[in-house]
Amino acid sequence: MSVILIVDDDKNMRWVLEKALKKEGHQVLSRSDGESGLSSLNEEIPDLVLCDLKMPGMSGLELLEKLKVQQPQVPVIMITGFGSVETAVEAMKLGAADFILKPFDIEAVKLAVNKALGVEKLKDEVRFWQTEAMLGNRPQGIIGSSTAMQELFQTLGQVAPTNATVLILGESGTGKELIARAIHEMSLRQGFPLVKVNCGALPENLLESELFGYEKGAFTGAASRKPGRFERANQGSIFLDEIGEVPPPMQVKLLRVLQEKEIERVGGTETIPVDVRIIAATNRDLTAEVQSGRFREDLYYRLNVVPVHVPPLRDRKEDIPELINAFIEKYGREMGKGELHFTDEAMALLLQYHWPGNIRELQNVVERAVILSTQPFIAPDLLPVEVLKSEHKENDETGIAHSLELTDAGIQLDALEEDLIRQALKLADGNQTKAARLLGITRYTLIYRMEKHGIR
Numbered sequence: 001m002s003v004i005l006i007v008d009d010d011k012n013m014r015w016v017l018e019k020a021l022k023k024e025g026h027q028v029l030s031r032s033d034g035e036s037g038l039s040s041l042n043e044e045i046p047d048l049v050l051c052d053l054k055m056p057g058m059s060g061l062e063l064l065e066k067l068k069v070q071q072p073q074v075p076v077i078m079i080t081g082f083g084s085v086e087t088a089v090e091a092m093k094l095g096a097a098d099f100i101l102k103p104f105d106i107e108a109v110k111l112a113v114n115k116a117l118g119v120e121k122l123k124d125e126v127r128f129w130q131t132e133a134m135l136g137n138r139p140q141g142i143i144g145s146s147t148a149m150q151e152l153f154q155t156l157g158q159v160a161p162t163n164a165t166v167l168i169l170g171e172s173g174t175g176k177e178l179i180a181r182a183i184h185e186m187s188l189r190q191g192f193p194l195v196k197v198n199c200g201a202l203p204e205n206l207l208e209s210e211l212f213g214y215e216k217g218a219f220t221g222a223a224s225r226k227p228g229r230f231e232r233a234n235q236g237s238i239f240l241d242e243i244g245e246v247p248p249p250m251q252v253k254l255l256r257v258l259q260e261k262e263i264e265r266v267g268g269t270e271t272i273p274v275d276v277r278i279i280a281a282t283n284r285d286l287t288a289e290v291q292s293g294r295f296r297e298d299l300y301y302r303l304n305v306v307p308v309h310v311p312p313l314r315d316r317k318e319d320i321p322e323l324i325n326a327f328i329e330k331y332g333r334e335m336g337k338g339e340l341h342f343t344d345e346a347m348a349l350l351l352q353y354h355w356p357g358n359i360r361e362l363q364n365v366v367e368r369a370v371i372l373s374t375q376p377f378i379a380p381d382l383l384p385v386e387v388l389k390s391e392h393k394e395n396d397e398t399g400i401a402h403s404l405e406l407t408d409a410g411i412q413l414d415a416l417e418e419d420l421i422r423q424a425l426k427l428a429d430g431n432q433t434k435a436a437r438l439l440g441i442t443r444y445t446l447i448y449r450m451e452k453h454g455i456r
Helices: 011-023 034-042 060-070 082-093 106-134 147-159 176-185 204-212 248-260 286-292 297-303 317-334 344-352 358-372 390-398 413-427 432-439 443-453
Strands: 003-007 027-031 048-052 076-081 098-102 166-169 194-198 237-241 277-282 306-309
Touching: 003 011, 003 034, 011 027, 011 106, 027 034, 034 048, 034 060, 048 060, 048 106, 060 076, 060 082, 076 106, 082 098, 098 106, 147 176, 147 306, 166 176, 176 194, 176 237, 176 277, 194 204, 204 248, 248 297, 286 297, 317 344, 317 358, 344 443, 413 432, 413 443, 432 443
Parallel strands: 003 027, 003 048, 048 076, 076 098, 166 277, 166 306, 194 237, 237 277
Antiparallel strands: none
């Protein structure tokens, strides 16, 4: 429900507007002149003002100017007679959201009101997301509190409200589609479609008809006209995933869309203008693709207006526990497993694994573990072999694994582990990160094993 202020010297006009807007669920304040309308702002700030242009005393234009000084965020719709259209246009130059001609159709009034309130709502949401991103908070659905992700959120807060073409760069499985969705939902286009196209999953002939549509009879099986993805995305955004997989002939056609902002359906001659924001993504090195001649240089520069780099999971390992908790909650709830958690040892293994498949691989590992779990806790034996092997591999690569001669007297592994940890901490002057590096394990694993041996 919105608060709408009506300012009009015509009592009957106020009554008609008030009745119609209350029926729509709005709270309505009614004033007969500009002075009382302005003073009412001291009592309650409205979400929208409907103001007559010609009134005795303070005119509608004067009221508009004063309103924009006191409450610039409040949209104002001017009501005017046919003979004052030029004045109404002047009012819009001064900041009015719209104007309505008398005599008016009440449905046109409702439409104008909803439009003005909707645009302002979008602006508020954009401002909110900008503020949130600048403060280091994250868009909905994206998990991560690491420095790398905070920097990404700040970039999104700056980029999303614009109409700039965005190129999302990142390895497979890093969540590029989530980033694309966040950009769309944080923009003024959020009320319109976000249309997704996986360019790598479609053959060239099908890709063209999917993107641009086709006319009846354009090819065998084209029984009727079909709008393409660009038409469906009009006024919204189109997400071209795996843009690096687009074959050269299609690159030429995409370039034309970006340059001319128009398309032609397959088998058609009509030029169709489209108002679409382009968000593209790839896991390829497009610079190298350009140098090799596999990707057009001019298209690359058209797409690379604002590059957004999504960090791989190995560069933001501090986000892994939060991601794991989210996935455990999701799959535990779906499978009716109740509350679950990874043991410290299992968590340590997950933290030191390299994650070549990034978030997608982590999600699969957690889902598998939840499916196989029969206890409230998830132990290392439910983890994939490649995760279990990661500790040994890391040790081998760092040269920490030493061969020891086993005698008849045997050896106490716990005592040896404790001794090595104490030595590493001594060499590192108590710095746990450095000590963990000397031992070839993660800091999390070191802390777990220090607690195990009572080392402070």
